[in-house]
Amino acid sequence: MTMVTVRPEEQEAAAAATPEYEKAASRAASRRGLLLALPAYAYLVLFFAVPLGIVMIYSFATRNRFGGTDLSGWNLEAYRKLGDPIVRDILFRSLWLAILTTLICLVVSYPFAYFMATRGPVVRNVMLIFVMIPFWTNFLVRNYAWRVLLGNDGLFTNISEAIGLGERELLFTTSAVMIGLVYGSLPFMVLPLYASIERIDLSLIEASRDLYASGFQTLRRILFPLSMPGVIAGSILVFVPSLGAYVTPEILGGAKTTLLGSYIVTQFLTARNWPVGASLSFVLMAVMLVATVVYFRTGGRNL
Amino acid sequence: MSSTVQPRGATKIALSVHSWLVYIFFFAPIFVLIVFSFSDGRNVGRWGGFTLEWYQGFFDHNQIQSAVWVSIRVALLSTVISVVLGTLAALALERFKFRGRQVFDALLYLPIIIPDVTMAVMMLLFFSEFFELLDAWFNLDWQKGFGSITISHIAFNISFVSVVVRARLAGMSEVLEEAALDLYATRWKTFRYVTFPQIMPGVAAGALLALTESLDDVVVTQFAAGPGATTLPVFVFGLIRRGVTPLVNATSVLMLTASVFLVALSLAFQQFSGRGGRSLLRGGREAVSTPNNQMKKEIYQ
CATH class of the missing domain: 1.10.3720.10 (MetI-like)
Structure with a gap:
């Protein structure tokens, strides 16, 4: 190991600069990751999470006389069944x-x-x-x-x-x-x-x-x-x-x-x-x- | 392995007989099905002489033929799209930290582990609501069919592809990618020349898995299909419910052949990608598929 003498002001500058730089780098990486994930993410939200939500809403709904479903007035009737x-x-x-x-x-x-x-x-x-x-x-x-x-x-x-x-x-x-x-x-x-x-x-x-x-x-x-x-x-x-x-x-x-x-x-x-x-x-x-x-x-x- | 550990004598005989019985249980039904698909006569329990009539029937049956084409088109399109989306998702999850990563991770697992029936119900309600909205807002009269089947297949295939590709990425060191970046390769070039060639076997296995899942699916497709189009398994399922016929036997054997062919292709591919004897099994495991059993993909990670 060799000792490197660093002047105090340089040390200070380095200490101040590194976190800033690293933060920027990690922000960039995070953006990139999100960008890569986005198409699949959006797809699954739209065609999986939303349908799942709809099923949940329906499970609280009521069947009306015509075999249709009334979405207003949520209740636990279906679970009671x-x-x-x-x-x-x-x-x-x-x-x-x-x-x-x-x-x-x-x-x-x-x-x-x-x-x-x-x-x-x-x-x-x-x-x-x-x-x-x-x-x-x-x-x-x-x-x-x-x-x-x-x-x-x-x-x-x-x-x-x-x-x-x-x-x-x-x-x-x-x-x-x-x-x-x-x-x-x-x-x-x-x-x-x-x-x-x-x-x-x-x-x-x-x-x-x-x-x-x-x-x-x-x-x-x-x-x-x-x-x-x-x-x-x-x-x-x-x-x-x-x-x-x-x-x-x-x-x-x-x-x-x-x-x-x-x-x-x-x-x-x-x-x-x-x-x-x-x-x-x-x-x-x-x-x-x-x-x-x-x-x-x-x-x-x-x- | 020392010989004292291996079962001996009566135990060994019993275990070995048991194993043969298990194999008979596994293969007897398939064997009987294949044999009787060549049997003449309407009776599917007694041999009536050799014939290829039922196979001829398969190719002459208009509805079956159109269902075959729908199946193939849905499988190819959903595979291509889900391979792209699934691979990107796998890269994002294995190589980056980003906001919402954990939610995404969980969301990506759900389509694999959710029971078929639940997913089918989701698709039914979603498309009925969605088409109603389209009709009310834009006056578009869309119906369930090719489009809705493909959309639902992509929804579960993204997950299958990403699980397989992630398994591959996780076993791969980042050192080479870092080296490429250090040597001033752009991110795209690093992906194109370093990452992609390495994950290629995983991507291929994922694609074959997606293809098989799509070709096998009955339950979800049944709920996403409409008067516009049906896939072969859904059509055959309808025929089966009406009864056993030699035509269904022949169709089943052809479906069987297709899935065995896909698996053989996957194994061959894994062999060519040069990972020796062990990869044969691993490749097979990655390509393993049946629609009704979904959590299993987990064991192969």
Whole structure:
């Protein structure tokens, strides 16, 4: 290090000049950043934030006798309707189905993800690609495939008749919807689980076994707690879309067991009760926001 | 990896059988669908001999053909616009601090995580109000159709593109850009010759993701579409609700082929951009897409 002697007046000038210069530079950078962000910002405000605001306004509005909506005189009538037995049943049914779907995905995916994580690198990558292929294909088509399989004279029915189980009609039942939901969301459970199990130092499992823990004890006390971030992330990624699912229940479900997504759509297209539809959309979004906060808090982002 | 860690014996067999069953679950429906799209006869559960009749039907069906074109046009236009806007947004958020940055950041995430149905409802109400205003103020009689579908697709695609591009930018050091600026390159030249070539794989992956999202979307499009125009998935969705037909089988297989082709393209692109074997998976992950599951993009960051 060399000492540089600076005259006092120069020092003063430098001290005065630097903040001014830096302030200007940071103002310029801020302007540039805003300028770059502006087109997307403006677009999202106009075509996303404004529509969201409109939905909010509608959720406080009243349906008039002609199936239209009166925007004057805001009230909570549409939210009060959520306590209505019909709506409550639909809410609980959707909630129950989403929880069940999540649990089934977890139980099916966990051993699978563990097996994948303990393979060599080549096998592991091949397995991963084959999980992703169905994941990439068109969502509508995947649901339709189950309709073909479960249908009236579909393969499933033919097989069950051939084995002697009798004619078993699965299509248009809640079970069919659940199969469709599990099928659609399984990869979203497998991938985060795999990512978190792969990260675990597997010698801990070895240590646990060396210390005479049984396989189950090792799973319960070591492996599962360590893979918790993956479990939480996967559960949220499966649960939230299942709760608001619309396409799967429409294709595989029946008319008797309406779910939240379809009910909202019906409110807009046929029942023409827009305020109730808007308030339910808002409830759905609130659930999603809470889940997202949990997801980020538990470090889902770092997976 | 030491051999004691790997499952052995009965555990290994059970796990391996389980994995095969999961794969059968994954692929059996797709396989059955493909096979029966070539089956003659109206019965979709029994093999009726080989035919290409249904594929011929796909190309002869006027409404399907016009829906295909609407889909392609919407996908291309919304991708181009959202790639430009999304990349700019990603640059702004990763490289600059500005007023309103946090609000913008949150706003940019919302379209990805919002449930499809909620977004669909938003578009329905927005366009009905918007067109009413246009009619009242300017006496313009506009209807939902190509324009409203494209606008709604751009609204969610900007977010998908910016997430992917941001992931790329975040992993990139600013040193090269600073060096270029120090060597008297203008900001534009720095972007053109230093930043852009480096984020190119991210931009391409974002574009393919946007293209796939746009081609796959059913729910939002259904609410943004009008008598003017419908996309292929919305049209097919309508057909499915009326029942299973061999024509829908053939159409589904073609849609399947298109999405697999897009993914293969994305993987090939990632390979050519020269990041070796690992990038193959990462590229695939970036291009991963299905419409009903939206938060998932988060895991790939």
